[in-house]
Amino acid sequence: MSASGVAGAGHGGGRIPIRRTYGIEMNVLLARPDGIGDQILCLPSATALKRAMPQARVTFLSSVYAAPVLHHHADLDEIWTVTGREPLRELIAMFRRGIDAVVFLKPFRRLMWAAFLARVPIRVATGYRWYSVLANRRIYEHRKDFSKHEIEYNVGMLRGLGVSVGSAAPPRLVLTDEEREAARRRLSGLGVPRVVLHPGGFAARRWRIESYRDLAEHLQRAGMQVVLTGSPGEAAQFSKDVLSQRPLPEGTVNLMGTLSVRELMALIAESHAVVSGATGPAHIAAGLEVPNVSLFDPRRNNLPTRWKPLGFGVVLRPDVPTCEKCIYEACPYWDCLDRLTVETVAEQVRQVIAKRAPLKVVHV
CATH class of the missing domain: 3.40.50.2000 (Glycogen Phosphorylase B;)
Known part of the structure; x- marks a missing residue:
């Protein structure tokens, strides 16, 4: 396995069937409930995903504090928020809300555990944490070498969905005229x-x-x-x-x-x-x-x-x-x-x- 490879687990490592929901190709949750700057640098992942899978429904799991920066973005169909204090049962229920795939742009352990228990079909995360076993699509790329921009690392996580994303565009924020x-x-x-x-x-x-x-x-x-x-x-x-x-x-x-x-x-x-x-x-x-x-x-x-x-x-x-x-x-x-x-x-x-x-x- 190369340093930037992708590994699958479960189902013999083969492709996991994608559940079809209401004619939508795929319901994807991008998860990184983090600070304002961190979440802004995740937006190109939503843009790249929409470019590769135009019919996908893309939801972003945000922190309550930082969620407003994401509002009105054309490549996000919905924004969910967490405080970090939710009981595990609430997190499991959240992941059971019709999600076909979750991409953990940062590996929050409790969220990964909840997605595992909720049986989300595709769970993408880094392969370098001890709890990475909770993911069944693992990305082997160290961020600690600081060889690329955070946007490139984030967009690279989409490889776990089996899509080709190409280059990453800089993030753009949206304000209303009002x-x-x-x-x-x-x-x-x-x-x-x-x-x-x-x-x-x-x-x-x-x-x-x-x-x-x-x-x-x-x-x-x-x-x-x-x-x-x-x-x-x-x-x-x-x-x-x-x-x-x-x-x-x-x-x-x-x-x-x-x-x-x-x-x-x-x-x-x-x-x-x-x-x-x-x-x-x-x-x-x-x-x-x-x-x-x-x-x-x-x-x-x-x-x-x-x-x-x-x-x-x-x-x-x-x-x-x-x-x-x-x-x-x-x-x-x-x-x-x-x-x-x-x-x-x-x-x-x-x-x-x-x-x-x-x-x-x-x-x-």
């Missing part, structure tokens, strides 16, 4: 260009949140309009660590903690650039064809090769050695992301707005 108009009204008092700063993700190895305030000042002096976004928790942390020390520059619009996911999407769509870490808003911007400046730390599991947004803009990465994991103050490069100066980020914002060039990776 959502865009509401964002325009919200931003009506601001001039252009408008830049969204999303200082989210307060775990170690993120750009200092004080730097986002300094960046707002720098951009406004350069004639740009700044909007801050983030979750309610991030808003509270930002207020405690930053605003208690010094207020934002006059004219900055602080919408942290006030927007739904769909409102954030629409706000980004009506802006001219987004600055964030390696997180969901960077992929939202890419999916809406808005330039972004993404700040990536040097950990190996955050390599741009696998995780960069696929759109316009730039990934900034400190010019330090790639590390296997963060060892905090013991590392001689503990200040890695702080080496990305406010002036450097501001200049990249100016460039991505002016050029709207395909995304590139820059080591600074």
Whole structure:
């Protein structure tokens, strides 16, 4: 078996008959109830599946939090959600809702167990976990080598359905005219260009949140309009660590903690650039064809090769050695992301707005 092979189990390893339901060729569930960015990078799998099997009914199993980013996508017929706290019996009942095949784009063990107990005819998953025996179509491809983009890995899982998918298209997100108009009204008092700063993700190895305030000042002096976004928790942390020390520059619009996911999407769509870490808003911007400046730390599991947004803009990465994991103050490069100066980020914002060039990776 090659490193990228597909193995079958059950029924002697032969093809499992596909159940026909109401004239639909196949009911397929794509499963990855995960974060916003992770799920955006799964959308090309739905597009590739619809291209290969136009009559298939494609459902996406999402986390409750991230599900709104998938709404109105032409290649998804339905979206199911889970919280991760459901009893096993509820998950089994869910998988018995007429599903012919489930593709686990990420191998969640309880979900795989539920699909097995529900006797879903085709269950596709990686072959490299101890619980992979719960799948009867197994894909043998290590993602930990980081040789491809996450989209390519996700689309490659469709091989377990016996379809040829070809190349993967970048993800595209969909907004309604009403959502865009509401964002325009919200931003009506601001001039252009408008830049969204999303200082989210307060775990170690993120750009200092004080730097986002300094960046707002720098951009406004350069004639740009700044909007801050983030979750309610991030808003509270930002207020405690930053605003208690010094207020934002006059004219900055602080919408942290006030927007739904769909409102954030629409706000980004009506802006001219987004600055964030390696997180969901960077992929939202890419999916809406808005330039972004993404700040990536040097950990190996955050390599741009696998995780960069696929759109316009730039990934900034400190010019330090790639590390296997963060060892905090013991590392001689503990200040890695702080080496990305406010002036450097501001200049990249100016460039991505002016050029709207395909995304590139820059080591600074």
